Amino acid sequence: MTATLAATFAATGCIRGRLPPREFYRLTRADSLPAGPRPNGGPPPLDASIAVSAYDTPGIYASGGIAYRVGATQYGVYPSREWAIPLGEMLGALTETTLRERGLSTGRITFDPPPGRSEQYVWRGAVREFDEVDGVASVSASVALTAQLVRVADDSIVWSGSAHEVEPVRETRSMSAVVAALSAAASRALARLADSASAALRRSPAAGAQPR
Numbered sequence: 001m002t003a004t005l006a007a008t009f010a011a012t013g014c015i016r017g018r019l020p021p022r023e024f025y026r027l028t029r030a031d032s033l034p035a036g037p038r039p040n041g042g043p044p045p046l047d048a049s050i051a052v053s054a055y056d057t058p059g060i061y062a063s064g065g066i067a068y069r070v071g072a073t074q075y076g077v078y079p080s081r082e083w084a085i086p087l088g089e090m091l092g093a094l095t096e097t098t099l100r101e102r103g104l105s106t107g108r109i110t111f112d113p114p115p116g117r118s119e120q121y122v123w124r125g126a127v128r129e130f131d132e133v134d135g136v137a138s139v140s141a142s143v144a145l146t147a148q149l150v151r152v153a154d155d156s157i158v159w160s161g162s163a164h165e166v167e168p169v170r171e172t173r174s175m176s177a178v179v180a181a182l183s184a185a186a187s188r189a190l191a192r193l194a195d196s197a198s199a200a201l202r203r204s205p206a207a208g209a210q211p212r
Helices: 003-016 087-101 175-203
Strands: 023-025 050-052 065-070 074-083 109-111 121-134 139-151 156-168
Touching: 023 175, 050 087, 065 175, 087 109, 087 121, 087 175, 121 156, 121 175, 139 175, 156 175
Parallel strands: 023 074, 050 109, 050 121, 065 121
Antiparallel strands: 065 074, 121 139, 139 156
């Protein structure tokens, strides 16, 4: 899939008076990920509930269309290839699963908990890159995310981190292959963030302690 093809779609719609049919996609979790760190088989570093918020999606990432980048500075959005669910919500749901499986806490972990329920921590994330990248000789998926774990009782950040992952696109003219590559890169990035938070809390257990 290339940015040139996206431009061709747009031009075709203008000339013939119709646009190509809209296609909708969603992220999936990677089938296999590296094992998470669990020193000496110890328990999770937190024994508390965590609410996962939808990720902040600035600029074109909030448009609903799948974004592409040509080189380092030229961006665009496919006119008829869209996310079926807002990108920030899909990442939030994937984070819920990832934090459970990576063993961050023994407590409840919930994406977008119902109103009136208060959790002890909040996981807040943001998208920095979520692009199909069209290079000179190859196409890849680039995902960069940041996240914070915030203790609700005193509104303090007990951990923050970032992760950047790149995955090659095997079939460059297939949007399904692009989404699969974005899914794989996002899954690895979320696993890295969860493992980073876990490792930091193990090194400094007091950071995760509830204030009296």
